[in-house]
Amino acid sequence: MRQPRQALIGQVRRARIAEVAARVLLAVCLFCAAVPPILVIGVIVWRGLPAISLEFIFDMPKQSMTAGGIFPAIVGTALLTLATALFAVPAGIAAGIYLAEYAGDSLLARLIRLSIANMAGVPSIVYGLFGLAAFVITMHLRQSILSGALTLACLSLPAIITATEEALRQVPSELRNAALALGATKFQTITRVILPAAAPGAVTGVILGLSRAAGETAPIIVTAAAFYAPLPTGLMDKTMVLPYHLYIMATQAVRSNNNVVWGTALVLVASTMGAAMAAAAWRSAQRRKLRW
Amino acid sequence: MVTDVLQALRFASPRATDPEVAVGIDAESAVVPHFATHTAVSAEAVLCANNTAAASEAVRCEEGAQVVTRDLRGAFELEGVSIRYGKETVVSGVSMCIPSKSVTALIGPSGCGKSTLLRCLNRMNDEIAGAAVTGAVRLEGVDINDGKVDAVEVRSRVGMVFQRPNPFPMSIYDNVAFGPKTFGIRRRSELNGIVESALRSAALWSEVKDVLNKHAFELSGGQQQRLCIARALATEPEVLLMDEPASALDPVSTQQIEDTIAKLGQEMMIVIVTHNMQQAARVSHQTAFMLRESNEAPAELIETGDTKSIFTNPRDSRTERYITGRFG
Numbered sequence: 001m002r003q004p005r006q007a008l009i010g011q012v013r014r015a016r017i018a019e020v021a022a023r024v025l026l027a028v029c030l031f032c033a034a035v036p037p038i039l040v041i042g043v044i045v046w047r048g049l050p051a052i053s054l055e056f057i058f059d060m061p062k063q064s065m066t067a068g069g070i071f072p073a074i075v076g077t078a079l080l081t082l083a084t085a086l087f088a089v090p091a092g093i094a095a096g097i098y099l100a101e102y103a104g105d106s107l108l109a110r111l112i113r114l115s116i117a118n119m120a121g122v123p124s125i126v127y128g129l130f131g132l133a134a135f136v137i138t139m140h141l142r143q144s145i146l147s148g149a150l151t152l153a154c155l156s157l158p159a160i161i162t163a164t165e166e167a168l169r170q171v172p173s174e175l176r177n178a179a180l181a182l183g184a185t186k187f188q189t190i191t192r193v194i195l196p197a198a199a200p201g202a203v204t205g206v207i208l209g210l211s212r213a214a215g216e217t218a219p220i221i222v223t224a225a226a227f228y229a230p231l232p233t234g235l236m237d238k239t240m241v242l243p244y245h246l247y248i249m250a251t252q253a254v255r256s257n258n259n260v261v262w263g264t265a266l267v268l269v270a271s272t273m274g275a276a277m278a279a280a281a282w283r284s285a286q287r288r289k290l291r292w
Numbered sequence: 293m294v295t296d297v298l299q300a301l302r303f304a305s306p307r308a309t310d311p312e313v314a315v316g317i318d319a320e321s322a323v324v325p326h327f328a329t330h331t332a333v334s335a336e337a338v339l340c341a342n343n344t345a346a347a348s349e350a351v352r353c354e355e356g357a358q359v360v361t362r363d364l365r366g367a368f369e370l371e372g373v374s375i376r377y378g379k380e381t382v383v384s385g386v387s388m389c390i391p392s393k394s395v396t397a398l399i400g401p402s403g404c405g406k407s408t409l410l411r412c413l414n415r416m417n418d419e420i421a422g423a424a425v426t427g428a429v430r431l432e433g434v435d436i437n438d439g440k441v442d443a444v445e446v447r448s449r450v451g452m453v454f455q456r457p458n459p460f461p462m463s464i465y466d467n468v469a470f471g472p473k474t475f476g477i478r479r480r481s482e483l484n485g486i487v488e489s490a491l492r493s494a495a496l497w498s499e500v501k502d503v504l505n506k507h508a509f510e511l512s513g514g515q516q517q518r519l520c521i522a523r524a525l526a527t528e529p530e531v532l533l534m535d536e537p538a539s540a541l542d543p544v545s546t547q548q549i550e551d552t553i554a555k556l557g558q559e560m561m562i563v564i565v566t567h568n569m570q571q572a573a574r575v576s577h578q579t580a581f582m583l584r585e586s587n588e589a590p591a592e593l594i595e596t597g598d599t600k601s602i603f604t605n606p607r608d609s610r611t612e613r614y615i616t617g618r619f620g
Binding site (some may be wrong): 180197 | 414
């Protein structure tokens with residue numbers, strides 16, 4: 001009677017020690033993982049903030065880009081991202097809907113899913129070279145915002161398709177069945193019930209995919225970016241863009257001005273993070289309406 | 293099957309659950325011929341008869357010496373219905389007749405194929421990969437599994453309420469208006485009328501009439517289920533299928549749902565799956581007992597008949613054992 005009880009107490013004590021040890025270990029791992037991004041953002045804000053001014057945001061570059069602002073690069077990035085969204089979002093969402101709702105689980109569908117997953121891992125310079133060959137040269141679109149946007153659309157499509165498909169799959173089948181049982185067609189069920197319910201997840205994926213594309217450098221170097229250009233007047237112009245501007249200022253500029261580099265980095269990071277945070281806020285607002 | 297043409301049938305019984313009334317009618321219309329062609333169902337006594345024009349259909353329920361005849365316009369007839377999931381046959385050889393304007397309960401132990409059978413009445417089995425239905429499922433004489441029949445049309449005539457309340461993530465109003473809107477009704481005044489009458493039929497109107505724009509998820513579980521009933525009624529179906537509609541609800545909500553079922557059963561056909569036998573006894577006019585005798589064997593229909601006689605005087609010993617709680 002005594003012996004088992006003693007053993008039990010020992011076991012409980014050991015389990016409690018393991019519990020504490022596990023918790024400490026996991027916390028340390030989280031700390032290690034959280035430090036680099038926090039440091040990166042902290043340094044960028046700390047070094048970049050002094051450079052930010054109205055003039056920096058809204059002026060043209062001066063003195064071989066060592067002074068003045070980065071307005072053309074901001075406008076160029078905004079235009080490029082918008083044009084990318086125009087191409088990638090409708091196609092990506094439509095493809096995601098097809099994969100989730102119609103494609104089923106055939107060998108072909110699985111092959112396509114696998115390919116899309118692999119596409120997400122292809123290095124971005126490969127997309128750049130593809131864009132150069134396909135859009136710039138073969139389709140005679142020149143180095144332009146249009147070429148760059150098409151290239152970035154290809155790059156962000158896998159993320160958008162996957163996010164849409166996952167979001168649709170997470171909609172409970174009860175809702176799907178409820179709509180079908182009411183005599184709704186499959187397409188009505190998708191557009192009126194499933195898609196609205198999946199919108200928060202899908203939109204988050206879309207914005208994350210686009211903000212990644214907005215920060216890409218390699219694909220646009222060969223398809224759209226200009227070292228120095230005036231404000232773009234149309235989709236067929238080359239343009240300055242933030243990531244490329246940052247790259248050349250940090251590596252190629254003759255007389256580098258660190259303020260401009262850090263300021264550019266801050267604007268780029270703030271805009272992509274701002275988009276991601278807006279997406280997260282919107283999603284949690286929607287989730288409150290959609291809990292099931 | 294029972295394709296003999298009946299002549300000069302005058303079935304006028306509006307509520308034929310009272311055996312005496314029904315027997316009285318049958319005595320007058322003694323021309324009803326006797327059909328005994330149902331297969332696969334032992335001791336099957338619910339017989340269907342329809343003429344080709346489907347204008348007058350009749351069912352005869354023989355209970356011992358009694359013969360009950362009913363108005364069967366809009367009835368469901370199942371003949372040799374088997375349902376397979378992949379290679380496995382889960383329901384085998386079900387033949388029965390489900391009369392309109394009454395409540396029919398499908399009872400039986402868990403996993404005996406009640407829900408599966410229910411889903412083949414509005415082709416929801418189409419949505420399950422690998423599911424296949426063989427045999428005939430006729431609604432007003434038309435096989436709904438016929439390739440020419442559109443599942444969407446079937447479901448607009450045969451509504452369904454599910455086990456767990458599943459309102460759409462939208463307002464109360466939009467939930468009820470969903471069906472009519474998919475059929476192209478756009479006029480606000482018309483929709484308002486449909487929403488109100490559907491909510492009244494589901495006994496929810498008085499509780500929600502001032503908060504129609506409230507999100508459906510803010511309702512209680514019982515209210516959500518009645519909302520789902522209202523949503524199904526808004527498309528004005530002829531048949532309402534209910535798959536254990538009260539199993540996730542508390543006793544008060546269950547009582548409200550049962551009252552609603554009793555009221556609706558006077559106007560339309562209701563088929564309710566339940567494994568609560570008291571519930572079946574309380575709400576239904578007819579009862580069908582299904583059983584899967586072993587894990588390998590497919591489920592079969594053991595017995596159908598008037599609820600009162602199934603519960604007081606079952607013909608099959610297996611029914612009796614289930615009713616008295618000796619297995620399942």
